[in-house]
Amino acid sequence: MTYTPRRVAGITAVLVAVAAIVLVIVVVRGQQAIPAPTSAASAGDTSAVAATAAPSGRSSAPSATELPGETPSAVRSPTPSSSSTAVLVGAGDIATCRRAETETAALLNRTGGTIFTAGDNAYDDGTAAEFADCFDPSWGRYKGRIHPAPGNHEYHTRNAAGYYGYFGAAAGAEGGYYAYDLGSWHIYSLNSEVISDGELSWLRGDLESNPRPCVLAYWHHPRFSSGQHGNDGSVAPLWEILAANDADVVVNGHDHDYERFAPQTPTGKASATGIREFVVGTGGAALRPFDSPVANSEVRNAKTNGVIEFTLSSGSYAWEFVPVAGGSFRDAGSGTCH
Numbered sequence: 001m002t003y004t005p006r007r008v009a010g011i012t013a014v015l016v017a018v019a020a021i022v023l024v025i026v027v028v029r030g031q032q033a034i035p036a037p038t039s040a041a042s043a044g045d046t047s048a049v050a051a052t053a054a055p056s057g058r059s060s061a062p063s064a065t066e067l068p069g070e071t072p073s074a075v076r077s078p079t080p081s082s083s084s085t086a087v088l089v090g091a092g093d094i095a096t097c098r099r100a101e102t103e104t105a106a107l108l109n110r111t112g113g114t115i116f117t118a119g120d121n122a123y124d125d126g127t128a129a130e131f132a133d134c135f136d137p138s139w140g141r142y143k144g145r146i147h148p149a150p151g152n153h154e155y156h157t158r159n160a161a162g163y164y165g166y167f168g169a170a171a172g173a174e175g176g177y178y179a180y181d182l183g184s185w186h187i188y189s190l191n192s193e194v195i196s197d198g199e200l201s202w203l204r205g206d207l208e209s210n211p212r213p214c215v216l217a218y219w220h221h222p223r224f225s226s227g228q229h230g231n232d233g234s235v236a237p238l239w240e241i242l243a244a245n246d247a248d249v250v251v252n253g254h255d256h257d258y259e260r261f262a263p264q265t266p267t268g269k270a271s272a273t274g275i276r277e278f279v280v281g282t283g284g285a286a287l288r289p290f291d292s293p294v295a296n297s298e299v300r301n302a303k304t305n306g307v308i309e310f311t312l313s314s315g316s317y318a319w320e321f322v323p324v325a326g327g328s329f330r331d332a333g334s335g336t337c338h
Helices: 005-033 047-054 098-109 128-135 139-145 158-171 198-210 233-244
Strands: 084-092 114-117 178-182 185-189 215-218 249-254 258-261 276-280 299-300 307-313 316-323 331-336
Touching: 005 215, 047 331, 098 139, 098 307, 114 139, 128 139, 185 233, 215 233, 215 276, 258 331
Parallel strands: 084 114, 185 215, 215 249, 249 276
Antiparallel strands: 084 307, 178 185, 258 276, 258 299, 307 316, 316 331
């Protein structure tokens, strides 16, 4: 067959058209095989996958598939909730501008726990200058962790102005009493130097409005004490309200010693369902000897400054008296909530 230039041009056009059609088919099929891009996550970035894997408003532990290169055994367990156990540490009768309060302050750095004070924070009169010169360089280093209570020496200054001025909002409202939650526990800081009807009414109402299986309260003057000041009936109303609401632990200062009591009623009768009281006036002030032991006193020491550390768990608590460096006295134990 003879191919004229016109016939060759026609065959060439047909072949080009066929090639173009084949090329289009190949490209279309190739695009269908490639998945469309998802989110803006870059190659190797699993954050977008992890974000969509957890339901809105909740977090979840990563699964093995969310951690490329790791085997299931390498997946980390969730960190235990910090609310399961809490630490409360402190003492009363603290800063006198002598070495002892610096030594007890050093104990506060053992743990990241919440700090309480059981009154008489700065001697002799709780003035602004005494807080600045004596308390602040020692315990004041941990001021952000402190939940204070006032003592009688704070009120040597009119209206305890030095105390309220130093601690500010942390000291509570005008009456100097307040409550807070610590783990599963409800904690009360009370004012035993000026016990008003308003404080008693507030305490009763707060206990009823915030029922908890575990309750601890601290203030300055002890209901029961074998120390120099002895039993103080003026705080009996606080005990009665707390006992009626199944409180577990009370911590005080005022007497410059350490004393632990067996659980008892507000009238001093031993009871397994009573409140356990601790007197911890060992924060730095000079210690004083005991008088004759009073009923239900279990442990006494008047030779060692230190702090008490509570480990507060759900339904139980443990305590440990921690002495300053060089001290040998210790007291430790545990109890259950009512």
